[in-house]
Amino acid sequence: MTWIGNNLDVIGGHLLSHLWLSIVPTVLGFVLALPVGWICNRVPLVRGTVLSLASILYTIPSLAFFLILPSIIGTGFLDPLNIVIALTIFAVAVMARFATDGFASVSPQVLDAARASGYGRLGLALRVELPLAGPVLLAGLRVVSVSSVSLVSVGALIGVGNLGRLFTEGFQTENNAEIIAGIVLVVALALVLDALLVLGGRLVMPWSSGARRARGGAA
DSSP, X not given: OHHHHHTHHHHHHHHHHHHHHHHHHHHHHHHHHHHHHHHXXXXXXXXXXXXXXXXXXXTSOHHHHHHHHHHHHOOOTTOTHHHHHHHHHHHHHHHHHHHHHHHHTSOHHHHHHHHHTTOOHHHHIIIXXXXXXXXXXXXXXXXXXXXHHHHHGGGGXXXXXXXXXXXXXXXXXTOHHHHHHHHHHHHHHHHHHHHHHHHHHXXXXXXXXXXXXXXXXXX
């Protein structure tokens, strides 16, 4: 493991690059998917078309997406923006279904009561539907986060700096320590981000944790 000790600066640089390339698409995908899911829940005719399109988009191989984006949006071949845009699209494709299901999980009786209390459409969406859909949205966000961390590694194949470079360079030089370091750090990064999301969910949605404990006690 001497290589790891001698290359901490290189590993740290790849880790930071991997981190922001994972977080930015995850956040953007979440924000963009919320209105998409809300509309899909409200308009059944739109739901089928949008979710089918999202499923098709997610089946596109990530490497192929990274390769064709520069010619579509006019970026450089090694521009990290290609990774961000591609993974944002993948994030929206995954998150749109979770958002739709989350808004659909809100009880119609609760919505009727909120309307009777004077909530308008915007207030209903932001102050009633969004909080109650929170647990499902969090589940989707966790899936997107882990998926993004994994897919960023593929960007190393086209020369974008991230932890995936430890795989490709380690393979080329037959350096097992470099490969192992890459694998451990990618898994660790995914676990840390997931744990932070779980913690954030408990802080933002304490009622959700209470409900789970209540169900567990009743069982």
